[in-house]
Amino acid sequence: xxxxxxxxxxxxxxxxxxxxxxxxxxxxxxxDGPIQLTLTRVNGNQARIGIVAPQDLTIAREEVA
Numbered sequence: 772x773x774x775x776x777x778x779x780x781x782x783x784x785x786x787x788x789x790x791x792x793x794x795x796x797x798x799x800x801x802x803d804g805p806i807q808l809t810l811t812r813v814n815g816n817q818a819r820i821g822i823v824a825p826q827d828l829t830i831a832r833e834e835v836a
């Protein structure tokens with residue numbers, strides 16, 4: 772599980788990794804189940820979000836993407 776901290780108004784992007792073939796069907800990305808987002812903690816205006824997703828996806832903070 773990847774855990775990121777976000778403040779109010781900040782985003783997380785989930786998109787295909789560069790290694791994923793462009794013709795890969797979306798159903799392949801979800802063959803092991805859905806992407807799971809879990810709110811793990813809230814502290815003031817910050818939230819910690821846990822993300823479980825296939826290796827074929829890239830997860831990036833807004834400022835990095």
